[in-house]
Amino acid sequence: MxxxxxxxxxxxxxxxxxxxxxxxxxxxxxxxVYGVIGQSGAGKSSLIRCVNLLERPTSGTVTVAGxxxxxxxxxxxxxxxxxxxxxxxxxxxxQHFNLLSSRTVRDNVELPLEILGVSGxxxxxxxxxxxxxxxxxxxxxxxxxxxxxxxKQRVGIARALAGDPKVLLSDEATSALDPETxxxxxxxxxxxxxxxxxxxxxxxxxxxxxxxICDSAALMEKGRxxxxxxxxxxxxxxxSELAAALFPVSxxxxxxxxxxxxxxxxxxxxxxPVISQLSRTYNIDISILGAAMDTVGGKQVxxxxxxxxxxxxxxxxxxxxLREQGLQIDIPGREQEPALLKEGAxx
Amino acid sequence: MQPLLExxxxxxxxxxxxxxxxxxxxGLPLGILLVLTDRGGLLQNVVANKVIGQIVNVARSLPFxxxxxxxxxxxxxxxGTTIGREAAIVPLAIGAIPxxxxxxxxxxxxxxxxxxxxxxxxxxxxxxxxxxxxxxxSLPSLISSATTTIVALIGYSAMAGxxxxxxxxxxxxxxxxxRFETGLMWITVAILAVVISVIQFAGDYAAxxxxxxxxxxGPGPKLRLLKAKEPDAxxxxxxxxxxxxxxxxx
Numbered sequence: 001m002x003x004x005x006x007x008x009x010x011x012x013x014x015x016x017x018x019x020x021x022x023x024x025x026x027x028x029x030x031x032x033v034y035g036v037i038g039q040s041g042a043g044k045s046s047l048i049r050c051v052n053l054l055e056r057p058t059s060g061t062v063t064v065a066g067x068x069x070x071x072x073x074x075x076x077x078x079x080x081x082x083x084x085x086x087x088x089x090x091x092x093x094x095q096h097f098n099l100l101s102s103r104t105v106r107d108n109v110e111l112p113l114e115i116l117g118v119s120g121x122x123x124x125x126x127x128x129x130x131x132x133x134x135x136x137x138x139x140x141x142x143x144x145x146x147x148x149x150x151x152k153q154r155v156g157i158a159r160a161l162a163g164d165p166k167v168l169l170s171d172e173a174t175s176a177l178d179p180e181t182x183x184x185x186x187x188x189x190x191x192x193x194x195x196x197x198x199x200x201x202x203x204x205x206x207x208x209x210x211x212x213i214c215d216s217a218a219l220m221e222k223g224r225x226x227x228x229x230x231x232x233x234x235x236x237x238x239x240s241e242l243a244a245a246l247f248p249v250s251x252x253x254x255x256x257x258x259x260x261x262x263x264x265x266x267x268x269x270x271x272x273p274v275i276s277q278l279s280r281t282y283n284i285d286i287s288i289l290g291a292a293m294d295t296v297g298g299k300q301v302x303x304x305x306x307x308x309x310x311x312x313x314x315x316x317x318x319x320x321x322l323r324e325q326g327l328q329i330d331i332p333g334r335e336q337e338p339a340l341l342k343e344g345a346x347x
Numbered sequence: 348m349q350p351l352l353e354x355x356x357x358x359x360x361x362x363x364x365x366x367x368x369x370x371x372x373x374g375l376p377l378g379i380l381l382v383l384t385d386r387g388g389l390l391q392n393v394v395a396n397k398v399i400g401q402i403v404n405v406a407r408s409l410p411f412x413x414x415x416x417x418x419x420x421x422x423x424x425x426x427g428t429t430i431g432r433e434a435a436i437v438p439l440a441i442g443a444i445p446x447x448x449x450x451x452x453x454x455x456x457x458x459x460x461x462x463x464x465x466x467x468x469x470x471x472x473x474x475x476x477x478x479x480x481x482x483x484x485s486l487p488s489l490i491s492s493a494t495t496t497i498v499a500l501i502g503y504s505a506m507a508g509x510x511x512x513x514x515x516x517x518x519x520x521x522x523x524x525x526r527f528e529t530g531l532m533w534i535t536v537a538i539l540a541v542v543i544s545v546i547q548f549a550g551d552y553a554a555x556x557x558x559x560x561x562x563x564x565g566p567g568p569k570l571r572l573l574k575a576k577e578p579d580a581x582x583x584x585x586x587x588x589x590x591x592x593x594x595x596x597x
Contacts, residue, residue, distance in 0.1 A: 052468055078389070078473065088470030098465035102483040102557070111479060112469040163469065 001167060001199040002028040002051060007060035009046045009223075020046035021057070022223035028216070030166075033193050033200040035210040037242070038220030044203035047220070048171050051201065052090045053083060064090060065166055088116055091160030095172035097152040099144040105131065105155050106140040112162040130158040134188060150181035157188060161196075168192070170202035174209060182206075186213045211246050211294060232266040232301055236328060249305040251289030259308045259315045260289065264328040265300050274325050275306065282318050284308060305332075352518065352531075356538065358432045359514035362504045365436045367497050370443035374496075375489070377403070377444065378451025379477055389463070389473045406445040411503045414442050415510065435512030439503055447496045454488030455481050487558040494550025498543055505539075515539060 009021040020043045028034040038044050049055035051062055053069050061070045064086070072083040079087070099108050109127040118126070131137050134154040144152055153173060160168055170189065174182040190213045192198050204210065210217045210231075218228035219242045227234065227242045234243045243264075253260045263274075279286050286306050293302035308315045312331065322329050377399065383389050384396040406414070415438040419429050422437040462480050471479065482489070508516025515535045523532025 054464055054467055079467070084470040084472060086470075087468055090468070092465070092468040094461060094465060096459075096461055098459070098461040100462060100480065100484060102486060111466070114479070115466070115469050115471045115475055159465075159469075169468075 001030040001065060002026065002034075002201055003063045004047075004051070005061050007047070007050055007062065008058045009043075009050060009055060010058045019223050021050065021060075023060070024220075024223070024225055026218065026225065026228070028199060028201050030199055031193070031197050032215040033190065033202070033213050035214035035217045036201070036203045036220055036225075037205065037207065037210050037217060038203075039205060042220040043223040044205075044220055045171065046223075048169050048201065048203050051169055052087050052092060053079070088112065088163045089165050089167070091163065091165035091168040093153065093156045093160050093168070093170045093173045095175050097144070097149075097156045097176075099152055099155055099159070101144055103143075104140065105136065105142050105144065105147070108144065108155055109158045109162055112159060116163060126162060127158075130161055131155075133161070133192075134158045148181075149177050150185060153177065153181075153185050154188065157185075157192070161192070161198075166197075166199060168198050168200045170200060172204055173202065175204065175206065182209070183212070189213060207245055217242060217246075235264050235266040235301060235303070238328075238330065243303075247292035247294070247301075247303040249290045249292055249303045251305050251307075253307060254287075257309070257311055259310060259312045260332055261306050261308060261315075261319060261322070262330040262332055263304045263306060263322060264330070265293065265302055265304070266328070272325060274322060274327060275304070277325075278318055278321060281321065284318060352534065352538070355513065355515045355518045355535070358512075359501065359504055359508075359516075359542075362432050362435050362439055362507065362512065362514060363497060363500045366439035366443055366500055366504075367493070369436070369440035370447045370496055370500070371493060373440070373444040374447030375451055375482075377448035379455055379481060381448065381452040382455045382481070383473065383477075389476060403445040403448050406442070407449060409442075411438070411442050412506050414438055415507060430511040432513050435504065435507040435514075439500055439507060442503055443496055443500055446499060447492060450492035450495060451485075451489060454485040454492055457488060458484045487554040490550055490554040490557065494547060494554075497546050497550070501539065501543060501546075 004024055004026045007021050007024040007026070008019070011018045011020060022043075024043075024047060026034075026036075026047070036044050036047060046055055050057045051064065051069075053062065057070065061068055063069065067086055069083065069086055072080065072086060099105075100111065103111070106124070106127045109130055110123045113123040113126060128137065128140060131140055134157055136151060136154050136158070139147060139151060139155075144155065147155065156173070168189075173189070174185050177185060186209060189200060189202075193200050193213075200213075202209065202214075214231060216228070216230045217234065219226045227237070227240055229237070231246070234240045235247065237243060247264075249262060251260070275286060275288075278284070286308060289305040289307055291302065291304040293300055293304065295301070308318060319329055319331075380390075381396065381399055381403070384392040384399065386393060386396075388396075409417075418438045418441060422429050422434050425437055426434045428434050458481055462484060463476050466476050466480050504512070504514055505516025505519065508514045508518070509520045511517075515538060519532050519535045522528040523535070
């Protein structure tokens with residue numbers, strides 16, 4: 001739905017050059033919620049602004065819904081008619097809401113429709129319908145200054161949906177909100193994604209946002225995408241920074257003669273109660289040192305750090321059992337299998 | 348004496364009224380253009396920005412009395428004369444356009460860039476941004492700017508009065524200065540003070556009313572004062588009022 005290839009953005013000011021985007025290839029599938037996470041200054045903001053060409057990329061292409069927007073751009077800083085039409089089919093919500101303070105909530109939602117040239121009656125009908133969708137039907141006549149942060153963002157979302165977009169861009173939409181409100185706004189985005197089949201590209205610096213609503217995620221550092229993929233693909237990637245940050249596990253072994261095992265759940269295996277199966281099959285006591293589990297799309301996803309009695313050599317069979325179940329097993333502190341075997345052989 | 352003052356008042360209002368109108372019509376687009384053509388603006392054009400900025404600066408820094416004299420031939424070309432209230436409108440308006448334009452520039456620059464970005468993301472063009480964002484969002488400041496311009500124009504119009512434009516300035520000079528009729532001069536001073544106060548109050552009231560409606564960052568201290576004075580509920584219902592009246596009568 002959204003594809004960028006070799007996207008580069010260089011800012012020039014007073015002879016100095018700052019590379020905000022350094023060859024970004026992004027691919028967002030239709031109907032998914034895609035999160036780009038990174039620290040401030042990583043280039044997330046430039047990336048999302050390049051998608052609807054609020055920022056003109058220095059090089060590279062952006063394709064949204066099969067349309068090459070960079071080709072529509074034309075010359076000069078101003079946007080031509082075709083690009084403006086394409087933009088009206090991409091909704092955008094902002095960190096600081098960006099509602100017009102001089103207009104009522106309803107008039108704010110009507111604004112994109114005014115730009116599209118929709119007639120007055122139709123605008124009002126659509127605006128009220130959208131306000132109902134985001135749960136603010138009773139606030140239509142209020143001014144933004146009279147609303148709470150979460151309500152303002154709901155208005156922002158309703159406004160972004162006015163042009164019936166297929167794609168919604170979210171620029172740190174929840175970063176100015178408290179945790180409770182953040183959850184409700186994310187829930188709303190998730191619902192809209194499901195109900196309307198909306199493709200959502202969001203940028204954030206909060207891991208929780210990615211964890212709670214994203215199907216796929218990308219990690220940005222210094223203008224590049226360092227890791228990307230679906231959440232379960234990322235989990236399956238050994239040494240994935242993003243997976244480690246999304247599902248952090250910790251805990252030390254409680255004694256020398258004990259083995260610590262990291263179990264990563266992803267895919268179909270995650271539905272099986274493997275830990276209790278393991279315990280019953282081999283009659284061993286398992287302690288859980290730490291776990292970070294979540295239910296993503298009805299499947300259990302996450303990591304668990306468990307401790308088995310006995311050294312690694314004593315636990316080869318139970319560990320083999322876990323592997324057979326299709327789980328990914330890592331032994332913290334023992335990087336590579338061959339090295340382990342040699343060590344064992346030396347003893 | 349009274350018809351004299353009355354006529355002078357009307358002359359002043361006439362000059363100030365028309366020149367304010369022209370200043371707003373001319374200064375508003377000029378001020379917006381100054382913002383749009385600036386570096387990073389929607390119509391970025393450094394050369395145009397420098398040229399407009401320079402013209403505005405020069406016109407603004409010229410003392411009004413000099414501007415009036417310098418524009419004499421232009422005034423004659425437009426109105427056919429250099430004397431009278433119509434003739435005074437020309438230099439007054441030309442002096443006020445750059446004055447108002449600078450104030451507009453400051454007001455419009457205050458508008459959050461995020462709002463401009465939001466309208467762009469909806470597919471709005473520059474004209475949409477001006478019409479739907481820049482002007483409505485800066486309206487309270489624009490009204491304050493217009494008030495300031497009107498007050499400045501009243502001052503300028505008095506200067507114009509000294510060279511034959513009529514109005515309150517003319518009275519003060521001819522009767523107060525040249526004939527030592529101090530009483531009459533003080534009356535004009537009092538009238539001017541009242542007029543300016545009323546205009547300032549009306550302007551502030553309108554700007555504040557708009558701001559309260561939309562206030563982005565919440566009400567300022569002045570506004571709170573105003574709110575505190577306002578009763579929350581409507582005054583006593585009509586029925587109650589009638590009963591008290593009746594009891595008083597009784």
